[in-house]
Amino acid sequence: MELNVELVELRLEGGLLAGRIHVPVPVQITAGQYFLAASGRPDEALAAVVFPAGNMDGWLDLAPPLPSAWSAGTLLHLRGPLGRGFRLPVVRRVALAALDGITARLRLLWNQALVQGAEVALFTRRIPASLPDAVEVLPLESLPDVSGWAEYLALDGTLPQVLEWKSRLAFPGVAAEALVNLPMPCGGMGECGVCSVRTRRGWKHACQDGPVFDLHELEAL
Amino acid sequence: MELNVELVELRLEGGLLAGRIHVPVPVQITAGQYFLAASGRPDEALAAVVFPAGNMDGWLDLAPPLPSAWSAGTLLHLRGPLGRGFRLPVVRRVALAALDGITARLRLLWNQALVQGAEVALFTRRIPASLPDAVEVLPLESLPDVSGWAEYLALDGTLPQVLEWKSRLAFPGVAAEALVNLPMPCGGMGECGVCSVRTRRGWKHACQDGPVFDLHELEAL
Amino acid sequence: MILPPPGLELASPWMNAAGSMGFVPDSRLPFPHPMGAFVTNPISRKPRTPAENRTCIPYPGGCLLHTGLPNPGLRAVLRQAGVRWARADVPVWVHLLADSPAELAEMVRALEGLEGVAALEVGIAPTANGEDALALASAALGELPVVVQIPFDRADEPWLDRLAALGVSGLTLGAPRGSMPVPDGRLVSGRLLGPGLFPQVLAAVRSARRINLPLIAGAGLFQQAHVEAVLAAGAAAVQLDAVLWRGWMEG
Amino acid sequence: MILPPPGLELASPWMNAAGSMGFVPDSRLPFPHPMGAFVTNPISRKPRTPAENRTCIPYPGGCLLHTGLPNPGLRAVLRQAGVRWARADVPVWVHLLADSPAELAEMVRALEGLEGVAALEVGIAPTANGEDALALASAALGELPVVVQIPFDRADEPWLDRLAALGVSGLTLGAPRGSMPVPDGRLVSGRLLGPGLFPQVLAAVRSARRINLPLIAGAGLFQQAHVEAVLAAGAAAVQLDAVLWRGWMEG
Numbered sequence: 012m013e014l015n016v017e018l019v020e021l022r023l024e025g026g027l028l029a030g031r032i033h034v035p036v037p038v039q040i041t042a043g044q045y046f047l048a049a050s051g052r053p054d055e056a057l058a059a060v061v062f063p064a065g066n067m068d069g070w071l072d073l074a075p076p077l078p079s080a081w082s083a084g085t086l087l088h089l090r091g092p093l094g095r096g097f098r099l100p101v102v103r104r105v106a107l108a109a110l111d112g113i114t115a116r117l118r119l120l121w122n123q124a125l126v127q128g129a130e131v132a133l134f135t136r137r138i139p140a141s142l143p144d145a146v147e148v149l150p151l152e153s154l155p156d157v158s159g160w161a162e163y164l165a166l167d168g169t170l171p172q173v174l175e176w177k178s179r180l181a182f183p184g185v186a187a188e189a190l191v192n193l194p195m196p197c198g199g200m201g202e203c204g205v206c207s208v209r210t211r212r213g214w215k216h217a218c219q220d221g222p223v224f225d226l227h228e229l230e231a232l
Numbered sequence: 233m234e235l236n237v238e239l240v241e242l243r244l245e246g247g248l249l250a251g252r253i254h255v256p257v258p259v260q261i262t263a264g265q266y267f268l269a270a271s272g273r274p275d276e277a278l279a280a281v282v283f284p285a286g287n288m289d290g291w292l293d294l295a296p297p298l299p300s301a302w303s304a305g306t307l308l309h310l311r312g313p314l315g316r317g318f319r320l321p322v323v324r325r326v327a328l329a330a331l332d333g334i335t336a337r338l339r340l341l342w343n344q345a346l347v348q349g350a351e352v353a354l355f356t357r358r359i360p361a362s363l364p365d366a367v368e369v370l371p372l373e374s375l376p377d378v379s380g381w382a383e384y385l386a387l388d389g390t391l392p393q394v395l396e397w398k399s400r401l402a403f404p405g406v407a408a409e410a411l412v413n414l415p416m417p418c419g420g421m422g423e424c425g426v427c428s429v430r431t432r433r434g435w436k437h438a439c440q441d442g443p444v445f446d447l448h449e450l451e452a453l
Numbered sequence: 454m455i456l457p458p459p460g461l462e463l464a465s466p467w468m469n470a471a472g473s474m475g476f477v478p479d480s481r482l483p484f485p486h487p488m489g490a491f492v493t494n495p496i497s498r499k500p501r502t503p504a505e506n507r508t509c510i511p512y513p514g515g516c517l518l519h520t521g522l523p524n525p526g527l528r529a530v531l532r533q534a535g536v537r538w539a540r541a542d543v544p545v546w547v548h549l550l551a552d553s554p555a556e557l558a559e560m561v562r563a564l565e566g567l568e569g570v571a572a573l574e575v576g577i578a579p580t581a582n583g584e585d586a587l588a589l590a591s592a593a594l595g596e597l598p599v600v601v602q603i604p605f606d607r608a609d610e611p612w613l614d615r616l617a618a619l620g621v622s623g624l625t626l627g628a629p630r631g632s633m634p635v636p637d638g639r640l641v642s643g644r645l646l647g648p649g650l651f652p653q654v655l656a657a658v659r660s661a662r663r664i665n666l667p668l669i670a671g672a673g674l675f676q677q678a679h680v681e682a683v684l685a686a687g688a689a690a691v692q693l694d695a696v697l698w699r700g701w702m703e704g
Numbered sequence: 705m706i707l708p709p710p711g712l713e714l715a716s717p718w719m720n721a722a723g724s725m726g727f728v729p730d731s732r733l734p735f736p737h738p739m740g741a742f743v744t745n746p747i748s749r750k751p752r753t754p755a756e757n758r759t760c761i762p763y764p765g766g767c768l769l770h771t772g773l774p775n776p777g778l779r780a781v782l783r784q785a786g787v788r789w790a791r792a793d794v795p796v797w798v799h800l801l802a803d804s805p806a807e808l809a810e811m812v813r814a815l816e817g818l819e820g821v822a823a824l825e826v827g828i829a830p831t832a833n834g835e836d837a838l839a840l841a842s843a844a845l846g847e848l849p850v851v852v853q854i855p856f857d858r859a860d861e862p863w864l865d866r867l868a869a870l871g872v873s874g875l876t877l878g879a880p881r882g883s884m885p886v887p888d889g890r891l892v893s894g895r896l897l898g899p900g901l902f903p904q905v906l907a908a909v910r911s912a913r914r915i916n917l918p919l920i921a922g923a924g925l926f927q928q929a930h931v932e933a934v935l936a937a938g939a940a941a942v943q944l945d946a947v948l949w950r951g952w953m954e955g
């Protein structure tokens with residue numbers, strides 16, 4: 012889908028720019044999918060990869076960080092939702108981990124888990140400003156402790172962060188996924204390959220085959 | 233003088249960005265002088281040439297147009313005031329002409345003329361939003377008609393505009409000056425010469441010898 | 454402007470740059486119509502895996518893209534894309550990446566006679582000097598028209614004047630290369646993309662007019678006005694890159 | 705990093721680019737101390753008037769500056785600045801602009817023996833090919849160390865490998881040239897300045913390491929990190945340009 016929208020609201024979340032747009036038509040988004048958002052500004056050669064952090068009543072919240080040059084009123088050309096998002100199974104206990112301290116990209120996922128009636132534990136070094144009471148916040152360092160508890164695990168971070176945590180965790184049989192946050196300049200259109208990720212089934216493009224991957228499938232750089 | 237200041241206010245004036253900064257120390261500015269203002273932004277290779285449009289109680293108003301990427305809170309490094317401004321004689325009748333439709337660069341000058349008790353006629357194609365009642369606004373096309381009336385004439389525009397109007401006006405014996413608005417990237421520091429202006433006394437640099445020149449001295453490109 | 458030779462006429466000056474639109478033309482892609490030609494991603498004889506330190510680093514006016522030019526190798530590309538090139542409603546230019554003239558000649562033979570393939574574009578490796586490049590260009594010559602692609606900052610090099618006499622049909626002035634430091638202190642090198650390259654590609658087109666070949670301006674075009682300017686300066690066609698991913702810029 | 709030859713040692717790697725700080729060193733200028741050398745604006749034998757279509761056009765990541773390199777000619781510069789070069793507390797490198805080797809040799813003779821002048825920097829005209837440039841460099845050789853300045857996008861050219869054997873003491877990789885359309889439809893050409901050039905100048909430094917000469921990175925440096933990166937990549941010194949006019953950038 013292609014949309015021309017205006018950035019109607021900007022605010023700081025943990026020191027990073029987050030925003031909100033109005034979408035004229037309802038958008039079906041899976042948590043973990045993303046948009047490519049280009050402003051008309053001549054100093055931005057590439058579209059920014061933007062993850063939704065909320066999708067209600069025609070409003071789409073955009074997770075931080077947004078480009079610092081954007082301001083309220085900036086016109087954006089949006090392409091998306093793109094890629095493959097999380098596949099949250101119907102389970103009772105869900106663990107989410109924000110490896111880089113930004114929790115907003117996981118917000119749609121914990122909302123979905125709560126709707127499905129699951130208990131949610133969020134592992135992070137930085138406590139987010141607003142969070143449903145039902146979500147329990149725990150320090151990132153204690154993530155290995157949930158191995159007996161969680162029936163589903165979702166990591167979110169850069170590829171090196173995801174791979175490093177994968178090597179420290181042992182979740183045999185537990186459904187586990189990772190949102191791999193890396194540059195996706197072409198969104199698959201060019202098959203440029205800069206978003207390449209090595210998996211057990213060969214090289215994959217995060218922009219189309221991800222950015223969410225089965226954690227068990229990911230292989231070292 | 234060098235100043236690090238914050239852009240505290242931005243507003244649109246005739247569709248162009250104007251702004252305001254707070255200056256911690258009183259600044260002596262002559263109408264027609266300018267500042268070089270650099271933001272820390274990595275997409276602005278050069279400092280912007282910024283003309284003051286007001287200087288009161290520690291506030292400095294900046295005439296439009298300011299770079300469109302600036303926003304409230306932008307930090308600016310200011311160098312100035314630079315160059316030679318207008319030399320308004322004590323006369324009774326002053327004519328000012330905004331050849332490019334932007335009157336704000338002339339604001340300090342008409343205020344000075346009013347303080348000196350002069351009648352002021354402002355020739356412009358676009359009527360400014362706020363103007364003292366004492367300033368009479370007239371269409372730019374009628375500028376040649378004031379030749380018998382004005383005892384002092386100030387033009388403001390690009391070098392081609394100034395030269396074209398100079399050739400259409402005949403003010404023998406009348407004091408006449410022109411603010412020549414052209415790129416001044418180095419402000420004289422590099423003697424780069426891009427601001428060169430031909431005068432009867434040879435080549436001059438607008439950044440240091442101007443940007444205000446005696447209209448009678450200016451020669452064709 | 455020097456017109457393309459027979460066999461290489463374009464329905465329009467609009468093309469994409471190699472690496473910008475994948476291996477197969479897709480009519481859903483946001484491209485001005487009619488498209489003069491579709492240029493494939495760079496294809497090597499053997500498969501190339503992504504570069505270990507692949508990355509995309511923005512800088513004022515552009516970004517550095519380092520991918521290692523991954524591709525499954527010519528044989529696999531032909532298997533996957535050959536039929537769709539034949540069916541495409543736009544001429545396909547196959548972009549080839551080769552380490553030696555012999556390797557290139559082998560790839561060229563595999564492409565000759567294939568339906569839909571209108572021309573070969575031969576990428577010159579950053580390490581190749583003029584003699585290497587002329588040898589590569591010669592090795593590519595056969596039944597298909599050959600267009601040579603160089604980074605535009607090589608447009609002044611004297612060996613380019615010999616391409617026309619060899620039988621080459623055109624010259625693409627493509628993305629230049631640059632380097633950037635990465636956090637671990639090492640440098641990464643790759644193609645540069647972005648509107649900040651426009652003044653340089655325009656100057657390169659002017660400089661390359663001395664060469665008796667149709668010129669294709671293939672970097673730094675992000676506004677319609679950029680395209681108009683390079684065409685007015687003597688380019689026979691344009692190749693768009695990242696603007697296809699982000700949409701036109703204002704102004 | 706290749707160290708400068710005797711007579712050309714620098715107190716620091718910090719210099720300014722020709723055209724950025726005028727004809728006379730001024731201790732009030734915002735420059736890192738100690739300064740390795742002060743480079744004068746380009747000086748020609750005869751006076752040069754400003755270019756008719758002089759202009760400065762911003763673009764994403766930089767600006768195009770076209771001035772025509774106006775200067776009053778060597779004789780007038782010596783009259784106005786000679787005494788101040790002698791008194792300066794920084795070595796002065798005189799940047800020379802010449803249309804022919806004979807003209808250059810004449811200027812060089814006028815500069816030899818002048819107090820305060822530590823080296824000559826010879827600008828290579830955009831139209832000069834390798835042979836022209838080598839002839840110019842030879843003509844400059846005499847009592848003073850000679851540094852050749854080229855646009856950094858020429859760093860790959862093979863003739864540069866012959867400069868060291870000639871007796872040249874250093875190579876400055878300076879601003880490249882670009883073109884832009886102006887409203888009347890014509891094109892204007894000039895030097896490019898701006899942080900968007902940084903990836904290219906860094907790549908040029910790496911490429912020019914093959915040349916057996918101390919390298920000076922002289923374009924695109926707008927952050928302290930840019931300077932550190934080119935020095936780490938092998939440059940012996942840096943020349944700052946528009947950053948001296950606007951101040952360092954963030955990041």
Ligand SMILES: Cc1cc2nc3c(=O)[nH]c(=O)nc-3n(C[C@H](O)[C@H](O)[C@H](O)COP(=O)(O)OP(=O)(O)OC[C@H]3O[C@@H](n4cnc5c(N)ncnc54)[C@H](O)[C@@H]3O)c2cc1C
Nearest residue numbers: 495504505518519520521522550551576577578642643644
């Ligand atoms: C298997 C393999 C892996 C490599 N991986 C790396 C790496 O990880 N890092 C690195 O710095 N270098 C690498 N090189 C060297 C390689 O030549 C380029 O540096 C590599 O292609 C970088 O890709 P890029 O995305 O930066 O695109 P660029 O190299 O900037 O590609 C731009 C254009 O240059 C041309 N081109 C580039 N390389 C070649 C080539 N080898 N032959 C013909 N044309 C070419 C193509 O036309 C291409 O469209 C590798 C070479 C090989 C053979």
Ligand SMILES: Cc1cc2nc3c(=O)[nH]c(=O)nc-3n(C[C@H](O)[C@H](O)[C@H](O)COP(=O)(O)OP(=O)(O)OC[C@H]3O[C@@H](n4cnc5c(N)ncnc54)[C@H](O)[C@@H]3O)c2cc1C
Nearest residue numbers: 746755756769770771772773801802827828829893894895
């Ligand atoms: C009297 C005279 C006037 C000219 N006026 C123009 C003009 O108006 N427009 C135009 O497009 N061209 C002109 N030229 C051609 C000239 O070679 C350059 O185009 C001119 O210097 C442009 O200046 P610039 O500000 O764009 O700087 P650039 O040309 O980009 O200068 C960058 C560097 O290149 C070197 N360089 C540039 N020109 C010369 C040269 N002639 N000899 C040796 N080194 C050089 C210097 O080291 C300089 O620091 C003129 C040439 C002469 C002799």
Ligand SMILES: Cc1cc2nc3c(=O)[nH]c(=O)nc-3n(C[C@H](O)[C@H](O)[C@H](O)COP(=O)(O)O)c2cc1C
Nearest residue numbers: 502503504505506507521552580640641642910911
């Ligand atoms: C023939 C050749 C093959 C290379 N293959 C790879 C590769 O597979 N993966 C990779 O990351 N880099 C590869 N490189 C890149 C080198 O590791 C190195 O980064 C590159 O040559 C840059 O060298 P420079 O610092 O001299 O510019 C290759 C280089 C060459 C010349």
Ligand SMILES: Cc1cc2nc3c(=O)[nH]c(=O)nc-3n(C[C@H](O)[C@H](O)[C@H](O)COP(=O)(O)O)c2cc1C
Nearest residue numbers: 659660753754755756757758772803831891892893
């Ligand atoms: C020797 C020489 C002298 C020139 N002198 C001037 C000059 O005095 N003023 C000027 O505006 N342009 C001057 N030019 C620039 C030309 O008018 C023209 O703009 C320039 O050569 C660009 O040509 P191009 O379009 O082939 O790049 C000169 C050019 C050359 C080669």
Ligand code: FES
Nearest residue numbers: 195197203204218
């Ligand atoms: S972003 Fe280009 S292939 Fe994924």
Ligand code: FES
Nearest residue numbers: 416418424425439
């Ligand atoms: S702005 Fe450079 S000399 Fe005037």
